[in-house]
Amino acid sequence: MRLFAIILGFAFIGCSGGGGNIIREIGIGLHNNNELKIQLDVTTTADARVYAEYWPDSSPGRTMTSPVSAPGLHHSLVLGNIIPQTGYSFRLVTENGGTQNVSKTYTFQSRSLPMWLQDQFTYNCTRPELLPADFKEGFLLINKREAPGLMYILDTRGQLRWYHMVDGTGVKVAHFTKDTTIIAILGKSDEPTSYGSEILEINLLGDTLLHLKKGEGDLRYTIHHEVIKNKAGNVVTIYEDPRIMDLSRIGGNKEDTVHGDGILVLDKQGKKIWQWSVFDVSDPFSDGDLLKHKRDWMHANSLSYDTDSNYLVSFYNLGQVWKVDAHSGRVLWKLGKGGTVGLPADGNFSQSHAVHINPAGSLMLFDNGVGRRQSGVYAFHIQPDGRTATVDWHINLPAEIYNDRMGSAYMINDSLVLCCCSKKHITVLADKKGTLLWTLDTAIPPYRVEFIPASMVKPFILN
Amino acid sequence: MNKYIIAILLVPVLAMQYGCNKNLEPKVYSSLTNTNAFQTKSDAIAAVNAVYARLKGPVVGDNFTYWTVRHFALTDLTTDVGHCNYGGDPGQLSLGLWNSTNGLLGQDWQYIYKLIANANNAIYNIAGMKTISDAEQKQFISELKFLRSIAYLDLTDAFGPVILVTEKDVPNASFTSQPKPTPVADIEALLIADLNEAAGVLPLNYQNNAIYPGNDVGRATRGAALTLLAKLYLRRHDWQQVVALTQQVMDLKIYDLYPDYPGLFAESNKWCVENIFSVLADANTNGTELLNHFGPLNNPTPALLNRWQYYAVSWDFYNTFDMADDRRKCFYPYYKGVDDLVYSQAPSPGATPPAGVSYMADVATKKYADSLGSTTYYDGHSVDILRYADVLLSRAEAINEISGPSAECIGLINQVKGRSHAKPLNLADYDQTSLRDAILKERGWEFFYEGKRRADLIRMGKYDVIVNAYLNRIGQPSNIVMPKNRYFPYPQSQVNLNPNLDNSDR
Numbered sequence: 001m002r003l004f005a006i007i008l009g010f011a012f013i014g015c016s017g018g019g020g021n022i023i024r025e026i027g028i029g030l031h032n033n034n035e036l037k038i039q040l041d042v043t044t045t046a047d048a049r050v051y052a053e054y055w056p057d058s059s060p061g062r063t064m065t066s067p068v069s070a071p072g073l074h075h076s077l078v079l080g081n082i083i084p085q086t087g088y089s090f091r092l093v094t095e096n097g098g099t100q101n102v103s104k105t106y107t108f109q110s111r112s113l114p115m116w117l118q119d120q121f122t123y124n125c126t127r128p129e130l131l132p133a134d135f136k137e138g139f140l141l142i143n144k145r146e147a148p149g150l151m152y153i154l155d156t157r158g159q160l161r162w163y164h165m166v167d168g169t170g171v172k173v174a175h176f177t178k179d180t181t182i183i184a185i186l187g188k189s190d191e192p193t194s195y196g197s198e199i200l201e202i203n204l205l206g207d208t209l210l211h212l213k214k215g216e217g218d219l220r221y222t223i224h225h226e227v228i229k230n231k232a233g234n235v236v237t238i239y240e241d242p243r244i245m246d247l248s249r250i251g252g253n254k255e256d257t258v259h260g261d262g263i264l265v266l267d268k269q270g271k272k273i274w275q276w277s278v279f280d281v282s283d284p285f286s287d288g289d290l291l292k293h294k295r296d297w298m299h300a301n302s303l304s305y306d307t308d309s310n311y312l313v314s315f316y317n318l319g320q321v322w323k324v325d326a327h328s329g330r331v332l333w334k335l336g337k338g339g340t341v342g343l344p345a346d347g348n349f350s351q352s353h354a355v356h357i358n359p360a361g362s363l364m365l366f367d368n369g370v371g372r373r374q375s376g377v378y379a380f381h382i383q384p385d386g387r388t389a390t391v392d393w394h395i396n397l398p399a400e401i402y403n404d405r406m407g408s409a410y411m412i413n414d415s416l417v418l419c420c421c422s423k424k425h426i427t428v429l430a431d432k433k434g435t436l437l438w439t440l441d442t443a444i445p446p447y448r449v450e451f452i453p454a455s456m457v458k459p460f461i462l463n
Numbered sequence: 464m465n466k467y468i469i470a471i472l473l474v475p476v477l478a479m480q481y482g483c484n485k486n487l488e489p490k491v492y493s494s495l496t497n498t499n500a501f502q503t504k505s506d507a508i509a510a511v512n513a514v515y516a517r518l519k520g521p522v523v524g525d526n527f528t529y530w531t532v533r534h535f536a537l538t539d540l541t542t543d544v545g546h547c548n549y550g551g552d553p554g555q556l557s558l559g560l561w562n563s564t565n566g567l568l569g570q571d572w573q574y575i576y577k578l579i580a581n582a583n584n585a586i587y588n589i590a591g592m593k594t595i596s597d598a599e600q601k602q603f604i605s606e607l608k609f610l611r612s613i614a615y616l617d618l619t620d621a622f623g624p625v626i627l628v629t630e631k632d633v634p635n636a637s638f639t640s641q642p643k644p645t646p647v648a649d650i651e652a653l654l655i656a657d658l659n660e661a662a663g664v665l666p667l668n669y670q671n672n673a674i675y676p677g678n679d680v681g682r683a684t685r686g687a688a689l690t691l692l693a694k695l696y697l698r699r700h701d702w703q704q705v706v707a708l709t710q711q712v713m714d715l716k717i718y719d720l721y722p723d724y725p726g727l728f729a730e731s732n733k734w735c736v737e738n739i740f741s742v743l744a745d746a747n748t749n750g751t752e753l754l755n756h757f758g759p760l761n762n763p764t765p766a767l768l769n770r771w772q773y774y775a776v777s778w779d780f781y782n783t784f785d786m787a788d789d790r791r792k793c794f795y796p797y798y799k800g801v802d803d804l805v806y807s808q809a810p811s812p813g814a815t816p817p818a819g820v821s822y823m824a825d826v827a828t829k830k831y832a833d834s835l836g837s838t839t840y841y842d843g844h845s846v847d848i849l850r851y852a853d854v855l856l857s858r859a860e861a862i863n864e865i866s867g868p869s870a871e872c873i874g875l876i877n878q879v880k881g882r883s884h885a886k887p888l889n890l891a892d893y894d895q896t897s898l899r900d901a902i903l904k905e906r907g908w909e910f911f912y913e914g915k916r917r918a919d920l921i922r923m924g925k926y927d928v929i930v931n932a933y934l935n936r937i938g939q940p941s942n943i944v945m946p947k948n949r950y951f952p953y954p955q956s957q958v959n960l961n962p963n964l965d966n967s968d969r
Contacts, residue, residue, distance in 0.1 A: 024489055025492070026491045028492070028493040028495055029493065029494040103489075109495065114500065115510060121523060402839070423747065443523045445750070
């Protein structure tokens with residue numbers, strides 16, 4: 001009888017030694033063919049929810065956690081925040097019938113970045129103590145326009161921390177949204193600069209949330225330069241509006257084409273919600289040089305919201321920013337050369353980019369400064385009646401990083417601005433005197449560089 | 464307890480043990496190996512594109528390596544054509560003086576090998592892919608082998624026997640090995656095989672191409688592989704092969720001379736009938752710093768403001784152009800500067816300029832400094848690595864070497880001269896030796912700063928004679944000594960890593 005008890009006891013010891021561990025298989029590989037995302041494919045012997053705890057071997061205390069899987073037998077866990085060529089350890093936590101079990105520890109070694117992602121960025125900062133913590137801990141979004149296109153998220157030490165490559169097309173514009181997603185215009189190499197024909201929204205796991213293509217639904221146009229979302233979650237973009245016109249009276253053809261721009265609002269299924277065109281509010285024949293400009297009459301290059309949710313659109317060829325009523329389409333004012341808003345002499349910008357309302361409420365823009373061959377940043381205060389504006393502040397960037405096309409400028413805090421000088425392949429952090437505190441050289445010319453506060457990308461990317 | 468009962472009890476207990484142990488040790492499998500890292504066609508294209516990018520460097524924040532500037536320090540500055548008025552490494556090369564610590568030698572070696580390493584890695588990985596079609600795989604590998612061939616041809620031009628690494632070395636790469644340099648003939652054997660393979664696979668052009676949509680000009684073609692092969696045989700003095708291969712290129716009937724020599728190099732002229740293989744750039748997306756380095760000093764033209772005249776042409780060479788020759792128009796010999804000084808050539812060496820005049824030490828070329836081009840820091844000039852005029856002159860050279868001057872041979876040279884309205888040659892005036900000299904001169908006028916001059920002088924056995932004569936004319940000693948200067952010394956940083964790189968005879 002005593003032997004029976006021992007045998008029975010042995011049996012129970014054997015099972016409890018398993019701790020109810022129900023993991024049958026663990027597959028370790030890449031998620032979406034991405035070297036900075038590891039995917040664990042876990043099979044359990046019973047329905048369970050599973051997540052992974054993982055850490056770099058060099059910092060065992062720095063434990064990160066994957067999302068928790070849905071109940072089931074097969075679980076795909078994505079481990080973000082991977083650094084190349086680094087040893088990692090992980091353990092799996094299973095939750096099954098109210099019992100939580102932790103596996104033993106396994107390891108993997110992340111691989112190097114593919115060759116096309118190596119040697120792409122380098123930063124320089126001689127006085128890192130002058131950088132605010134928010135900036136040091138934050139991230140930068142950059143896109144590559146040539147196919148195969150890429151979206152990159154870097155830390156401020158120039159280290160690539162996240163990327164997403166698209167097949168067969170380029171990423172013409174990319175924007176980080178408040179929903180912790182990236183929305184982008186995709187376009188082929190034979191579509192010029194920032195022009196494209198697809199809208200893609202992905203989350204930080206790289207999963208597609210929205211993919212609209214020209215020719216499908218109400219997306220009938222070539223789109224360009226900007227794609228954002230509105231409060232209702234709809235997609236707002238700039239489109240190219242080619243209009244057939246009789247230009248014979250000014251020396252053109254009887255059936256000629258003038259390429260204008262417009263704003264298009266689509267729902268997630270690609271159904272048109274609202275549409276506006278420059279032709280609704282402007283007469284092309286008022287342009288005395290229309291034949292010269294007809295291929296790209298105004299060249300809209302940025303779109304954002306004013307504080308009252310109406311649109312702000314900037315036009316490179318006009319050197320103007322327009323406020324457009326988001327309902328009626330009426331132009332409320334025009335800021336810039338030949339505009340309706342009275343500007344002081346020190347507010348004359350040449351071409352504006354990345355026009356937006358900054359956290360202090362100023363209308364802020366990157367000025368190419370073509371006339372002076374010196375780029376800079378302007379922050380304007382527009383009077384409520386929209387008739388006059390004053391310059392809140394203006395930064396002259398060093399002449400050495402003059403950038404005649406593209407570019408962006410965004411506030412990091414009350415005093416520092418992140419400026420992208422696209423054609424110089426450089427992004428700088430400048431104070432309001434134009435002193436550079438930090439610079440990032442890039443192998444590609446970024447169209448814009450957006451700053452992403454660290455809190456926005458947790459837990460997918462951590463510093 | 465009966466032993467049978469014990470046995471009956473033990474069976475499920477052992478089974479439970481076995482089962483539980485199985486649970487304790489899940490099967491773990493990993494695909495994080497170092498092989499077959501390429502999964503998609505986009506991976507393959509991104510890798511191929513990365514190797515093309517290596518022709519320009521790229522160095523982040525410093526976009527002027529290899530074929531978009533620094534390579535010219537080796538190929539042109541070290542000859543009678545190029546001149547650099549700055550000191551240091553380029554100045555040393557410009558005077559025919561250098562040693563193994565010259566930074567430009569080390570950088571060219573480094574960036575050429577970066578291309579080779581990337582190409583090897585891509586060939587290895589693409590060869591193992593199962594997710595692309597056979598045609599795609601062959602296309603990508605052929606492009607890569609073509610690009611690698613350019614790199615090895617340049618490397619062996621400069622350094623002779625070098626370390627041969629190929630895709631076969633990728634899986635068991637040893638970063639601390641110290642191999643002996645491979646003889647040039649063995650490297651050439653690989654290039655001949657690779658280029659023949661590429662010529663059999665690559666398309667004539669990229670119009671309506673199934674793999675690369677949108678007429679993706681600038682990629683390697685059949686004509687480019689054949690032309691590069693002809694250039695390799697030219698170096699080997701294998702004249703019959705040159706004649707045969709140049710005939711094949713001509714028979715493709717897709718190339719011709721662009722009618723206007725200065726226009727051929729206009730920044731806006733990205734690709735034309737004369738381009739066989741070029742490094743293309745776009746100021747907006749992947750600009751170069753050619754304009755900075757080649758543009759004239761203190762010139763007020765908007766596109767030329769703040770350029771450096773770093774890589775320029777010697778007045779001695781400029782003065783050899785016939786006045787009627789359009790190629791003479793490709794320079795900035797005289798202009799009023801931003802400082803109101805008149806910039807010009809000195810009437811005699813060392814002459815003191817009068818008030819209001821600045822005598823330039825050398826003359827800037829328009830070849831990569833289009834006055835109507837980009838006004839920004841980075842520019843979109845192209846560099847023609849292979850163009851049709853080279854096919855014609857290479858063929859003329861080979862024919863002359865085989866059988867001396869002939870109507871065809873003179874006709875080929877005059878075709879090139881004729882495009883630039885230069886005075887044609889007369890068959891009756893030449894024997895084989897004098898025509899060889901004429902071809903060498905012609906190649907200088909036609910291809911200055913196209914990365915060919917030093918190889919041309921060496922191939923024709925005139926490197927020391929012509930460069931020393933030039934150096935003497937500008938008051939310098941005869942610094943070129945053959946065969947010592949046939950190859951550059953291996954960069955000291957490499958010798959430190961690998962003592963088998965022996966500089967005792969160079």
